[in-house]
Amino acid sequence: MASSINAGVNLANTAKPRFTFREKLSWTWASMKENKLSYLFVAPYYLLFFTFTILPVIISMLLSFTYYNILEMPKFTGWENYINLFTEDDVFLIAVRNTFVFAFVTGPLSYFMCLIFAWFINELSPKIRAVLTLIFYAPSISGSAYMIWAIAFSGDSNGYVNGFLMRNGFISEPITWFQNPKYMLGIIMAVQLWLSLGAGFLSMIAGLQSIDDTYYEAAAVDGIKNRFQELWYVTLPMMRPQLMFAAVMQIAASFAAGDICAQLAGFPSVDYAAHTVVLHMQDYGNIRFEMGYASAIATILFLSMLLTNKVVQNLLRKVGE
Amino acid sequence: MRIRLRAKKVNRSVWGNIAVFTMLALTAAFMGLPLLFVISNAFKPLNEFYLYPPRFFPQNWTLTNFKNLFIQLSNSWVxxxxxxxxxxxxxIVGTTAHVFFASLAAYALAKHNFPGKKIIFTSIVMSLMFTSNTLGIAQYIILSKLGLIDSQFSIIALNIGAALGLFLMKQFMEGVPDSLLESARMDGASELRVFWQIAMPSVKPATLTLIILQVQGLWYNTGSSFLYSEQLKTLPVALSQIMQGGIAFGGMGAAAMLIIISVPILVFVINQANVVRTFTTSGIKE
Known part of the structure; x- marks a missing residue:
């Protein structure tokens, strides 16, 4: 470490402001040899990660510039898939609009739900906390449990919601909730929120448990007066890594909504009112076997998530200031 | 010397506590619905199953569904x-291997300094934002080139390299004080030992959480398109075949559902009850 700093100073003095590529390479190589152990620690995991995730992602991105129907070899078509998406494909634009509405409503809301409930639950004793966490996490652990909302919002007068509204005179005719474009997306967003206390929520609970009490005691001495000040000035800055983790989780979940829409509103939904980008991708990938086109959709979705994540991570850096 | 103040928390008002508990109780009633639904369905007699309008709780609780399920299962070919x-x-193999290798890599990424570590970590986080739908074909081709198709190690290998666990562990490893690791190194502990005996116990809440997520993911794993032999198929596949058996099998399906979700729930409750304060910073001056 010290020797490389000295080398830098010497070179700066001898009117040679830039290091050559070769020099940089040799330092990096020396540093890599020095840190052999670190690479050894990372290698088993990363080799598998690279093989089964990075490689497929790269292949998928390359395929997005081709026409590929799985049976024949991919044919290179340049930007054609991307151009068609934005100029020819009206349904894609509907899907984009729905996905953005969906993501920008459920993303932030679900994130704050995770945080607030984790924060509340953290006050309880371990046993009660475990039970309550289970109840809150229940929608995520019980498989396709959200299908009970299909029964609740069933379109005839026997559905729980219609039955309730009709008995109390709010409506006279049953509402076909999942066929009416006016209600569809709204109800699905509500169900998504109900499902949203997942991995991000659990990480926040674990994060809160990793903060030492002494910080709170010190903060109380320093003049923190109530639980909200404590949250903003002590708790949140301490659990910034968990906040970042949960943000990525919620972004991925809210942009990638698809199955839930298809299960509740049908596929395709009436007027494509619950059609999302992921459903559009599945339509082309799994049904029409146009893998190149599906890959282009995946790449665009990926880029919009990356951009959102960038913005959110910058906001999170300001927490506690 | 630490004085335990947690019994009487600082900065808490009585009315605030009452508001918190009310809100928790109201939401819990709403969130617990699916669990209640699965439980009540499993004990519903078949003649109540397709009642119209549907009923939430059975009028006559029964164990017939479970009996029928066990009879059906004992007749199965495999x-x-x-x-x-x-x-x-x-x-078990998948969870253990993933927790160990992901934590080991996360430890190096959080606490060591080496060229390329930023790229490695960024690539892992970014991959979480690529929806997996279009990756299946490439994964299949790679697995078949490695000769892992129709082997349980296809599921395990894919699972070890999952991005979520590494990201989670890395975020928690960052909170482990360097001074704690350094003092262990001064005492002559090897790096592997520092990882296993100092870093891992400090992030116990994260490890327990990761185990929950892993068990949940693997227990419900159907082997998707990677397992073909009937001898290799998993429990969810066997049970979903029963559930798809038709109307007469509705009750058995509900019983099967309850049995299958009870294992992840058990793991969840045990682990969550053990997610408790870790006191890594006690006695350490930063």
């Missing part, structure tokens, strides 16, 4: 214990 073994094997 013994049910085979499916059970497959799922237990994938879950």
């Amino acid at each position: 013994p049910i214990t085979r499916y059970l073994f497959n799922t237990v094997f994938i879950t």
